[in-house]
Amino acid sequence: MKILVTAKRVTDPDMKIKVRSDGAGIETSSMSFKVNPFDEIAIEEALRIKEDKGGEVIVVGIGSDKAQTEIRYGLSMGADRGIHITAGSDPDSDAVARILVKIVEAESPDMVLLGKQAIDVDDNQVAQLLAEYLGWGQACFASKVSINDNTARVEREVDGGIEVVDMDLPGVISADLRLNEPRYPALPAIMKARKKEIKKMTPADLGVDTTSKVVITQLAEPPQRKGGRIVEDVAELVKALKEEALVI
Amino acid sequence: MNYLDLDLDLTEEDIELKRATHRFAKEVMRPIAKQLDEMTPEQVIARDSPFWTFMKKAYELGYHTILIPEPYGGMDLTPKQQAIIFEELAWGSVGLAVALGVASFPSFAGSLVAEETLIEKIIEPFCACRDASIIGCWGITEPDHGSDTLLPFHPIFSDPNIKAQCRAKLDGDEYVINGQKSAWVSCGTISTHCALFCQVDPSMGHAGGAIFAIPLDLPGVSKGAPLNKIGQRDLNQGEIFFDNVRVPKDYLIAGAEPGVYEALLEITLSATTALMGVFAAGIARAALDETLEYARNRVQGGKKLIDYPNVQMRLFNMFSKVETTRLMSRAAFIYNQNTSTPAEEYSNVAKVYGTQCAFDVCNEAIQIFGGNGLTKEYLIEKLFRDARSMLIEDGSNDTLAIAGGHKLIHTYPRMD
Numbered sequence: 001m002k003i004l005v006t007a008k009r010v011t012d013p014d015m016k017i018k019v020r021s022d023g024a025g026i027e028t029s030s031m032s033f034k035v036n037p038f039d040e041i042a043i044e045e046a047l048r049i050k051e052d053k054g055g056e057v058i059v060v061g062i063g064s065d066k067a068q069t070e071i072r073y074g075l076s077m078g079a080d081r082g083i084h085i086t087a088g089s090d091p092d093s094d095a096v097a098r099i100l101v102k103i104v105e106a107e108s109p110d111m112v113l114l115g116k117q118a119i120d121v122d123d124n125q126v127a128q129l130l131a132e133y134l135g136w137g138q139a140c141f142a143s144k145v146s147i148n149d150n151t152a153r154v155e156r157e158v159d160g161g162i163e164v165v166d167m168d169l170p171g172v173i174s175a176d177l178r179l180n181e182p183r184y185p186a187l188p189a190i191m192k193a194r195k196k197e198i199k200k201m202t203p204a205d206l207g208v209d210t211t212s213k214v215v216i217t218q219l220a221e222p223p224q225r226k227g228g229r230i231v232e233d234v235a236e237l238v239k240a241l242k243e244e245a246l247v248i
Numbered sequence: 249m250n251y252l253d254l255d256l257d258l259t260e261e262d263i264e265l266k267r268a269t270h271r272f273a274k275e276v277m278r279p280i281a282k283q284l285d286e287m288t289p290e291q292v293i294a295r296d297s298p299f300w301t302f303m304k305k306a307y308e309l310g311y312h313t314i315l316i317p318e319p320y321g322g323m324d325l326t327p328k329q330q331a332i333i334f335e336e337l338a339w340g341s342v343g344l345a346v347a348l349g350v351a352s353f354p355s356f357a358g359s360l361v362a363e364e365t366l367i368e369k370i371i372e373p374f375c376a377c378r379d380a381s382i383i384g385c386w387g388i389t390e391p392d393h394g395s396d397t398l399l400p401f402h403p404i405f406s407d408p409n410i411k412a413q414c415r416a417k418l419d420g421d422e423y424v425i426n427g428q429k430s431a432w433v434s435c436g437t438i439s440t441h442c443a444l445f446c447q448v449d450p451s452m453g454h455a456g457g458a459i460f461a462i463p464l465d466l467p468g469v470s471k472g473a474p475l476n477k478i479g480q481r482d483l484n485q486g487e488i489f490f491d492n493v494r495v496p497k498d499y500l501i502a503g504a505e506p507g508v509y510e511a512l513l514e515i516t517l518s519a520t521t522a523l524m525g526v527f528a529a530g531i532a533r534a535a536l537d538e539t540l541e542y543a544r545n546r547v548q549g550g551k552k553l554i555d556y557p558n559v560q561m562r563l564f565n566m567f568s569k570v571e572t573t574r575l576m577s578r579a580a581f582i583y584n585q586n587t588s589t590p591a592e593e594y595s596n597v598a599k600v601y602g603t604q605c606a607f608d609v610c611n612e613a614i615q616i617f618g619g620n621g622l623t624k625e626y627l628i629e630k631l632f633r634d635a636r637s638m639l640i641e642d643g644s645n646d647t648l649a650i651a652g653g654h655k656l657i658h659t660y661p662r663m664d
Contacts, residue, residue: 032250072264184276185268187310187323187333194261 001055001147003046004109006100007074008036008090009067010120023218035070038115040077042175044182046113047078049147055110056080060103062087062096068198075193076185082198087210091203095210097129102206104134109170111152116141116174127174137167140174249537253332254575262329269311269333273340276305278627281341284482285630289474293438293484302344303351303380311337311348313375315356315519320367321375322359327585331526331578338530342634343480345527346641349520350434354384354443354461357501360512365498370441370461385439387429387446387488390414394432395647397445397454398517400510400592402654406455412447414490416458418504421497423448423460425468425490432641437471437486440464445513448504455510458503460495468493479633480641517643518580518590524642525577525598528606531638532570535606535631539563539613542626559616566612569605577602591662596652600645603638610635 011017011031018027035043046057059074061067062085071082085099104112117124131138139154143162146153147169156163157176167173185193203210231237241248250270280298292299306312314330316322325333337345355374358366374382388397390413399405414427425446429436442462449456464471472487503509540563543553553559577598584590610632614621621628639645 069260069264069267072260073267076264076268184272184305184309186308187265187268187314187325190264190268191261191324193264 001049001053001111002107002109003049003055003057004100004104004107004112005039005043005046005057005059005074005079006036006112006114006126007039007043007059007061007070008115008118008120009033009061009063009070010036010118013037013119019219019221023220024216025219033066033069035073036115036118036120038117038119038175038177039074040115040182041177041179042113042115042173043074043077043079044180045142045145045173045175046111047183048180049111049145050078053147058083058107058109060085060100062099063090064088071198072193073185075196075198076190077183078185078189079196081196084198084200085206086200086202091210092212092214093123093125094129094213095203095208096126097133098208099203099206099210100126100130101133102208104130111169112172114172114174116176127172131172134170134172137171138173139165139167139171141176142173143176143178145173145179249533251533254571262332265325265329266332266336269336270339272306272309272311273336276302277337277340277344281344281482282627282630284343286624287481289476289481289484292482293474299482299484300380303347303383304378306348307380308378312351312377312380313355315349315352316371316375317359320355320359320362320371322355322371327582328578330585331523331581334523334526335530335533335574335578338527339534340530341482342527342531342638343483345530346434346480347483349523350386351380351383351439353386354441357443357459357512357516358461360515361502363498363501366461366501369498374441382441383435383439384441384443385433385435385488387414387433387436387442387444389430389432391428391430393454394430395644398513398521398643398647399651399654400455400514400517402651405453405510407453408451410453412450412454412457414444414446415450416444416446416448416460416495418448418497419494422494423458423497423500425460425462425493425495428487428489431472431475431487432485433488434483434485436484436488437474438484439488442488443501449506452506456506457509457513459501459509459512460499461501462493462495462499464488466493466495477637479630479635479637481633514592515588515590518584518592518595521592521643521648522577522581522584522595522598524638525573525595525602526581528599528602528635528638529570529574529577531631531635532566532573532602532606532609535610535613535628535635536563536566536570538626538628538631539566539616542617542620542628553616562612562616566609569609573598573602573605591659593652593655593659596648596655599643600648600652603635603641603645606635607632607639 012034050057057079059071059079059082061071114127141156142154143157144155150169152167154165280302283298284292313322318324355371358370416423416425444460444462448458468491470489475485502512546553580594580598613628
C-alpha cells in the first residue's frame with residue numbers, strides 16, 4: 001500500500017497568536033511552529049496501515065524552506081521519504097489541491113491521507129477538492145479506517161452517530177481528532193530520518209499556477225470579553241437578554 | 249517553551265532532537281511528574297504508578313540509551329546532542345531525568361572499558377530493553393560517606409583511617425561483597441543492576457576502590473524502603489544491602505590495579521558532575537518560563553507585573569543565570585566527553601554554579617509569584633523544592649567546591 005500524507009507547518013496551537021498591525025496576517029517572529037495536529041494523526045494512521053499491510057509512506061509539505069522541518073518530523077515518526085514543494089507563502093486550498101493532483105499523478109499512491117483541516121486557517125477544503133479533481137472517492141473526518149484489499153471502510157463521526165463508508169481505492173481520506181493518538185518520534189528514528197530523502201520541487205516545476213483565488217483582506221482580534229454580572233431576579237435577566245444581549 | 253540557542257553551529261538534527269525531546273518533556277513528563285510529586289514514595293513505585301508509564305514510554309523512544317555509544321546498541325549522539333536532550337528532559341522534570349540517567353549507569357560505566365562479558369550481559373540487553381524491565385543505579389554513596397566518595401586525587405581520598413561501609417574481597421574467581429550503599433542511591437529500590445563503586449583495598453582508603461556492574465538478583469542482595477524527601481519526589485531513592493554477595497570476576501569493570509579506580513572515577517565524575525549543571529539549566533529555564541507567563545498575566549496595582557521595571561530587571565537577572573548555566577555546563581560536558589584527560593574542575597564549576605543559579609532562579613520566581621508561589625496550585629513550588637535538592641545531590645556544592653579548589657591549585661593553568 002503506497003500512501004501519500006501531508007504535513008503542513010502551522011503555528012503552535014498552544015501559543016497565543018497576535019494579529020499583525022497591518023491586519024494582513026499574524027505576527028510570526030516569536031511564534032513556534034509544528035506540524036498540523038490533524039496531519040500528524042493522518043501520518044500516524046498511514047504508518048499503522050503500512051505496519052499492517054506493508055508499503056510506503058510519503059510525506060508532502062508545501063511552504064517555505066522551513067516547512068522542511070515538518071516533513072522531517074513525519075520522517076522521524078517513520079515515513080519513508082518526503083516531497084517538499086517550496087513556496088514563498090502558503091498557497092490557498094485550491095492551489096494546494098492542484099499541486100497534490102500533480103504529485104498523485106507522478107507517484108500513483110493507493111491512498112491520500114490528510115488532516116481534515118489545518119489548525120491555522122481551518123479551511124477544511126483540500127481533501128474534498130483533491131478527490132473531486134482526481135475523480136476519486138472521498139471519506140472525510142475519519143474516526144476509524146480499516147483496509148480490505150482494494151477498499152477502505154471508514155467510520156465518520158456525524159451528528160448523532162457514526163456513518164460507515166465503504167470506498168474503492170485509490171481514494172482520499174481526511175483524519176479527524178479521534179482517529180488515533182500519534183506516536184512520539186523515537187530518538188533512533190530521528191537519527192535515521194536525517195538520511196531519508198526529501199525531494200524539492202516548485203509549483204512551477206509541476207506546472208501549477210498558485211495565484212491565490214482567496215485574498216485575505218483583513219484580520220482582526222476578537223473584541224475583548226466584558227466581565228459578567230450577577231442579576232437580582234428573573235425579570236432583570238429577561239430584560240438583559242432582550243436589551244443587552246439581544247438574543248430574545 | 250523554546251529558547252534561542254546561542255550556537256550558530258547547531259545542525260538540523262540537533263534542532264530536531266531538541267524539539268522532539270521538548271515535546272516529550274512537556275506532554276509526557278510534566279503531567280506525570282506533577283502526579284508523582286504528591287504521592288508517597290511507596291505509591292511512586294507501586295505497580296500501577298504513572299512512574300512506570302513514563303519509564304516505559306522513555307525506553308520505547310530510546311531515551312534510556314542517550315549516554316551509550318552506538319556500537320553497543322546505544323546512539324550515535326554527539327556530546328552536544330546529549331546535553332541538549334538532557335536539558336529538555338530536566339525542563340520536564342529533573343527527578344525523572346535523573347532516573348533515566350542513572351538507569352543507564354551500569355552500561356555507561358561498562359562502556360568505558362567495553363569488555364566482552366560486560367557488553368553481552370549488561371550493555372546490549374539494556375539498550376535493547378523497551379519496557380523498562382532493566383533499570384540501573386549508581387551505588388557509590390554510603391551512610392557515612394557521601395560527597396567525600398567523589399574526591400579522586402584529594403588527600404583524604406587515600407586516608408586508610410576512613411573505613412568504607414561496602415567492601416569487595418577476591419575469593420577465587422569471584423568477589424564477595426559485604427556492606428551497604430546509602431538511601432541516596434537513585435533508583436536504588438527499583439533497580440535490577442548496579443554500577444557499584446566499592447572498596448577492595450582498605451589500605452588505600454576510598455582510592456582503593458573498584459567498579460562493578462552487578463545484577464541485583466544475586467543471592468544476598470536486599471533493599472531498603474524508598475526514601476521520603478523534600479524535592480525530586482518523583483525520583484525513587486533507597487538503600488542497597490550486600491550480604492556475602494558472590495559476583496563473578498567478569499562483572500568487574502575496573503579498579504583492581506592501583507590508580508585505575510581513581511582515574512576512571514575522575515572520568516566518570518567529569519561527565520556526571522557536568523551533567524548536573526546541564527540539568528540545572530533545564531530546571532532554571534522551566535522556572536523562568538513559568539515566571540514570565542505569570543508576570544505577563546498577573547495584574548497588581550493596576551498593571552501587569554511585567555510592566556514594572558523592577559520585575560523586568562529581576563526577570564533579566566534570572567534569564568542571565570539560565571543562559572550562563574547552559575553555556576558553562578554544556579561547554580564543560582562537551583569538553584570532558586571529548587577528552588581522555590578530563591578537566592574535572594570545569595565540571596565542578598558547572599554543577600556548583602549551575603545548581604546555585606537554578607535554586608536562585610526558583611527562589612526569585614516564588615518571590616515574584618507572591619502568595620501564589622507558595623501553593624501547590626503552581627508548578628514553581630515543585631521546581632523550588634526540586635532545585636533545592638540539587639545543591640546537595642550528586643556531591644554537595646561545598647565538597648565539590650573544595651575538590652575543585654584542590655584540583656585548581658595543582659592544575660592551573662592547564663594547557664590547550
